[in-house]
Amino acid sequence: MAKKPLGSTFTDVLKTFFLGRQRATLSILEEEQVQSPYRTMFRNFREKWSAMLGVYMFLAIFLAVFILPIFFPLDTQFQDPTQQNTRPTFSYMKYDKALQGNVASIDGGSVFGVGVDRDGKLYQWGTLSAKLQKMPPTDKRYVQASAGLDHAVALDADGKVHTWGNDRFTLNMIPPELSSRKVKQVIAGHQISIALTEGGEIYVWGNSNLISIPVPKDKQGTFTKVVANTTLAAAITGNNELVILSSRETPFSYIPSEIQGRVRDVDLTERSAAAVTTDGRIYVWGGNDYGVMDIPAHAQGRAIAVSAGRGHFVALLDDGSVVAWGRNNYKQTNVPKLKNIVSIQSSYYQNYAVDKNGRIHTWGLKGYLMGTDQYGRDLFVRLLTGGRVTLTIGALAVIISAIIGIIIGSFSGYYGGKTDMFLMRLAEVVNAIPFLPLAMILSAIIGSRISETGRISMIMVILGLLNWPSLARLVRGQILAAREQEFVTAAKAMGITEMKIIFKHILPNVITVVLVNLTLSFALSMLYESSLSYLGFGVNEPNATWGNMLYGCNDSTVMSLYWWRWVFPAIALSLCTVSINMAGDGMRDAIDPKSIGR
Amino acid sequence: MFKYVLRRLMYIVVVFLIGSVLIFSLYKSVPGDPARLMIEGNKANMKPAEYEALYRDAVKKLGLDKPLVVQYFTWLFNTLRGDFGYSLTYKMPVRQMIGVPMKNTIMLNVWSLLPVFAITIPLGIATAVRRNTRFDSTVQVITIIGYSLPFFVIALLFIFLFAVKLPIFPISGVQTPGLRGTPGRMFLDKLYHMALPLLVMVFTSLGGLTRYVRATMIEALSMDYIRTARAKGLTEKVVIYSHAFRNALIPFITIMTGWFISIFSGSVVIERTFLWNGMGKVIIDALNQQDFAVSLAMVMFYLVLSLVGNLLMDLSYGLADPRVKLN
Numbered sequence: 001m002a003k004k005p006l007g008s009t010f011t012d013v014l015k016t017f018f019l020g021r022q023r024a025t026l027s028i029l030e031e032e033q034v035q036s037p038y039r040t041m042f043r044n045f046r047e048k049w050s051a052m053l054g055v056y057m058f059l060a061i062f063l064a065v066f067i068l069p070i071f072f073p074l075d076t077q078f079q080d081p082t083q084q085n086t087r088p089t090f091s092y093m094k095y096d097k098a099l100q101g102n103v104a105s106i107d108g109g110s111v112f113g114v115g116v117d118r119d120g121k122l123y124q125w126g127t128l129s130a131k132l133q134k135m136p137p138t139d140k141r142y143v144q145a146s147a148g149l150d151h152a153v154a155l156d157a158d159g160k161v162h163t164w165g166n167d168r169f170t171l172n173m174i175p176p177e178l179s180s181r182k183v184k185q186v187i188a189g190h191q192i193s194i195a196l197t198e199g200g201e202i203y204v205w206g207n208s209n210l211i212s213i214p215v216p217k218d219k220q221g222t223f224t225k226v227v228a229n230t231t232l233a234a235a236i237t238g239n240n241e242l243v244i245l246s247s248r249e250t251p252f253s254y255i256p257s258e259i260q261g262r263v264r265d266v267d268l269t270e271r272s273a274a275a276v277t278t279d280g281r282i283y284v285w286g287g288n289d290y291g292v293m294d295i296p297a298h299a300q301g302r303a304i305a306v307s308a309g310r311g312h313f314v315a316l317l318d319d320g321s322v323v324a325w326g327r328n329n330y331k332q333t334n335v336p337k338l339k340n341i342v343s344i345q346s347s348y349y350q351n352y353a354v355d356k357n358g359r360i361h362t363w364g365l366k367g368y369l370m371g372t373d374q375y376g377r378d379l380f381v382r383l384l385t386g387g388r389v390t391l392t393i394g395a396l397a398v399i400i401s402a403i404i405g406i407i408i409g410s411f412s413g414y415y416g417g418k419t420d421m422f423l424m425r426l427a428e429v430v431n432a433i434p435f436l437p438l439a440m441i442l443s444a445i446i447g448s449r450i451s452e453t454g455r456i457s458m459i460m461v462i463l464g465l466l467n468w469p470s471l472a473r474l475v476r477g478q479i480l481a482a483r484e485q486e487f488v489t490a491a492k493a494m495g496i497t498e499m500k501i502i503f504k505h506i507l508p509n510v511i512t513v514v515l516v517n518l519t520l521s522f523a524l525s526m527l528y529e530s531s532l533s534y535l536g537f538g539v540n541e542p543n544a545t546w547g548n549m550l551y552g553c554n555d556s557t558v559m560s561l562y563w564w565r566w567v568f569p570a571i572a573l574s575l576c577t578v579s580i581n582m583a584g585d586g587m588r589d590a591i592d593p594k595s596i597g598r
Numbered sequence: 599m600f601k602y603v604l605r606r607l608m609y610i611v612v613v614f615l616i617g618s619v620l621i622f623s624l625y626k627s628v629p630g631d632p633a634r635l636m637i638e639g640n641k642a643n644m645k646p647a648e649y650e651a652l653y654r655d656a657v658k659k660l661g662l663d664k665p666l667v668v669q670y671f672t673w674l675f676n677t678l679r680g681d682f683g684y685s686l687t688y689k690m691p692v693r694q695m696i697g698v699p700m701k702n703t704i705m706l707n708v709w710s711l712l713p714v715f716a717i718t719i720p721l722g723i724a725t726a727v728r729r730n731t732r733f734d735s736t737v738q739v740i741t742i743i744g745y746s747l748p749f750f751v752i753a754l755l756f757i758f759l760f761a762v763k764l765p766i767f768p769i770s771g772v773q774t775p776g777l778r779g780t781p782g783r784m785f786l787d788k789l790y791h792m793a794l795p796l797l798v799m800v801f802t803s804l805g806g807l808t809r810y811v812r813a814t815m816i817e818a819l820s821m822d823y824i825r826t827a828r829a830k831g832l833t834e835k836v837v838i839y840s841h842a843f844r845n846a847l848i849p850f851i852t853i854m855t856g857w858f859i860s861i862f863s864g865s866v867v868i869e870r871t872f873l874w875n876g877m878g879k880v881i882i883d884a885l886n887q888q889d890f891a892v893s894l895a896m897v898m899f900y901l902v903l904s905l906v907g908n909l910l911m912d913l914s915y916g917l918a919d920p921r922v923k924l925n
Contacts, residue, residue, distance in 0.1 A: 442624075
């Protein structure tokens with residue numbers, strides 16, 4: 001018996017679809033054979049380039065949104081105001097080449113970095129706002145620089161302070177007291193700047209409404225080092241005592257008593273503090289989240305310095321190696337193999353380590369592929385997970401509407417008469433009311449009393465419940481035509497039950513038409529879901545879908561300044577629906593022999 | 599014919615009653631007490647006893663103290679009389695409140711009709727006549743892309759191009775705030791604001807409609823009477839525009855019914871994006887403000903509208919196509 005030609009069964013078609021084209025060599029006799037309908041359809045489909053393009057595009061999107069989220073998981077609760085509305089880039093740690101091997105001081109800001117080389121030249125890199133690009137005079141010899149949220153501070157060899165970047169909240173008004181004093185350390189923090197003088201005095205300027213950093217009068221003049229996070233500051237005095245500079249009682253205030261008088265180094269994350277004592281031990285106190293208390297055991301007793309980002313700590317050990325622990329959402333604790341390190345500097349999600357040759361090593365957050373949104377969330381990760389939600393809702397809504405539509409359509413078409421009349425009028429009513437307003441009303445009424453997860457399933461059910469009439473009408477029409485054919489009469493004569501006749505004998509004959517319709521209404525369901533979410537009546541924050549990522553983007557600021565917030569979700573959604581429709585259209589042409597004009 | 603219309607009208611009444619029960623039960627399942635919402639603002643500057651009295655008055659005024667069946671029939675008769683209830687946000691009757699938005703929506707939709715038909719019908723006919731040529735397949739792909747793109751993506755794109763990058767049109771709104779002038783000047787200002795939503799509306803309708811015209815035209819061109827007309831030696835122009843196109847127009851009646859409803863309901867997405875004060879935006883605002891009386895009254899209105907529209911559609915099929923028998 002001759003080998004069955006490829007594509008002669010429906011399974012073959014699916015197999016070739018997903019596993020690629022398998023060429024079968026046929027003899028002339030075989031090629032002259034009559035083709036099965038599926039094979040004809042498949043050939044017609046494959047010959048249409050737009051249909052194949054649609055299939056490949058959809059498969060690529062499908063694989064991307066279902067597989068990539070495994071590697072880029074979304075933490076829906078995550079927000080970080082310091083990272084909001086940053087443009088797509090990977091340049092946060094792309095320091096100037098001239099710094100390599102020649103670095104004197106380096107520091108990372110929220111989305112940028114600053115550095116000073118041994119010749120006193122100042123550099124900056126990363127996402128720089130227009131104000132940040134106006135750097136201080138180049139004729140000075142700089143010795144230290146620090147980067148903050150949106151401003152930077154530098155110190156020159158004469159002990160004078162220079163600041164640039166954000167100039168609001170009196171950030172540009174360097175305290176007059178500093179002009180008569182020599183400064184030895186500067187810090188650019190979260191809308192504040194701090195300077196520590198050679199005389200051990202701390203001066204703070206900037207947005208005092210947001211953060212107030214009181215300096216105790218009796219300690220002024222004894223400080224040797226100062227660090228800050230976005231809410232307070234901490235300083236070490238000359239006799240190795242630690243002082244928390246805050247006007248409120250915070251978890252930071254509970255400094256372990258045994259370390260007072262022995263503190264060598266300190267740094268602060270957002271919710272916890274870490275100190276290194278003179279005997280090399282590390283102490284962490286404050287809020288215990290993201291595993292900041294899990295200090296690597298081998299580091300105890302050997303640490304000489306500590307540095308902190310927003311939620312992680314990095315410690316330098318006496319053998320020149322580096323350990324890191326704490327929050328690892330941007331790989332900021334994945335330290336590469338390092339040795340001979342002499343200084344470390346971590347801030348936000350960036351880490352810089354400098355070895356004894358002055359070479360810079362970096363790890364942590366380089367930037368965002370698609371930028372971030374107004375809450376500082378990575379858009380790429382949200383786009384992937386959002387795509388998964390959008391596709392899932394669309395698919396399940398179609399399945400629901402397919403079940404309802406096929407059952408109602410079959411009964412209506414097969415039985416006719418009163419049943420038909422009633423069911424079709426029902427379809428007419430559901431179809432009559434404008435879709436989006438009705439779906440919005442249902443979502444507003446039901447959605448107010450269920451959880452966010454319940455809301456997602458509710459959207460699927462609403463879309464499914466409102467979407468079946470067109471399919472029901474199609475199935476009915478097909479069944480009406482098939483009902484009168486001989487094989488149905490034969491089946492009836494053999495006494496087969498009506499259910500079996502409808503679903504086993506007639507339905508398989510019309511299934512291709514139904515499949516095409518389902519493909520097209522899959523795209524439609526996705527469009528409806530994203531429209532609902534775009535209007536604020538679908539899936540809500542913090543869950544992501546392609547529609548609600550575009551919520552609130554019809555704003556001239558977002559449109560022009562933060563283009564990445566609407567361009568990427570819009571492109572993803574459009575590509576997806578276009579590809580599904582192209583494939584569906586190709587399928588429709590392929591199964592309809594009349595439409596091929598040959 | 600008369601009997602058919604009578605039967606259809608009776609059927610409309612039945613469907614309307616079923617629909618109204620569904621809508622009323624939705625209305626009743628809305629969370630929150632409408633009487634409290636109505637007097638909400640007064641709570642702070644009132645004695646508790648006075649507030650209670652006011653609350654009882656409000657309950658009575660809204661008829662909430664009566665049994666559900668009575669409430670339903672009161673609501674139904676009021677709706678039929680054109681009294682759609684009281685908008686809690688706007689503090690005025692719904693019928694009064696939706697006057698201006700309705701006018702705006704009708705204006706936007708009617709204006710979009712002309713360019714849409716002026717583009718889609720010739721394009722659809724051209725692609726149908728040149729079927730399976732390079733021109734046809736190009737238009738096919740473009741129209742697929744056209745109707746696959748979400749409305750709001752096109753709207754955002756157009757805003758970006760024509761209001762942000764090239765500031766030709768205003769980003770949103772119906773009228774320049776605070777503008778006073780002659781009616782002519784006011785009208786021109788409104789047209790200026792309408793330009794961008796209109797453009798988007800026309801653009802979004804092109805894809806689907808072009809394909810529809812093409813499909814009906816191909817259907818008509820495959821008929822026997824076309825072959826007869828060609829065999830008679832009629833010019834291709836006469837065959838296409840006189841014989842085929844007229845018959846292709848019949849399925850257009852379905853499309854027209856859709857238009858008839860959307861003229862009054864408006865596009866929610868476009869009106870929301872451009873903050874166009876139309877019916878779609880009224881629904882969104884009403885839902886955001888928990889003002890369900892407005893939104894459900896409007897659904898009721900659309901239900902009647904579409905039932906009547908469907909009847910008109912069937913009747914006009916009977917008029918346009920002598921083969922269709924109404925019974």
